[in-house]
């Protein structure tokens with residue numbers, strides 16, 4: 001698991017690259033992230049997700065797709081969690097990208113499958129980090145401008161209450 005200040009810095013960075021109204025909503029922050037990455041980001045309900053999987057990030061060749069399960073009530077939380085995987089570079093690790101480059105085009109469907117990230121309740125370190133990112137992001141989004149603590153204090157508070 002990444003230390004909490006790294007997650008807090010990643011949230012800070014997303015709020016820094018967001019402009020104007022983007023700062024007011026989760027979809028706005030997602031748009032800022034897409035612009036920063038130079039790749040479109042599509043967020044949609046995924047009726048085809050495997051059972052127990054609440055969210056999924058699929059890294060397509062030319063865009064990113066975040067899906068949430070139709071039964072999920074906390075959609076914002078799921079979306080914020082998936083954005084955490086993207087921001088924290090959890091997929092697109094060099095080994096996978098090199099494998100994709102090395103594969104012939106007819107195998108890219110299989111490679112895309114490998115690049116899907118299914119989020120269920122498995123508590124892997126990356127899942128814990130994405131969850132921490134999502135919680136921090138939503139808290140800051142809902143806290144608004146009057147919340148004016150330093151990131152260091154904020155992350156310590158998160159440890160205390162999170």
Ligand SMILES: [Zn+2]
Pocket residue numbers: 081082085118119120126127130
């Ligand atoms: Zn996840």
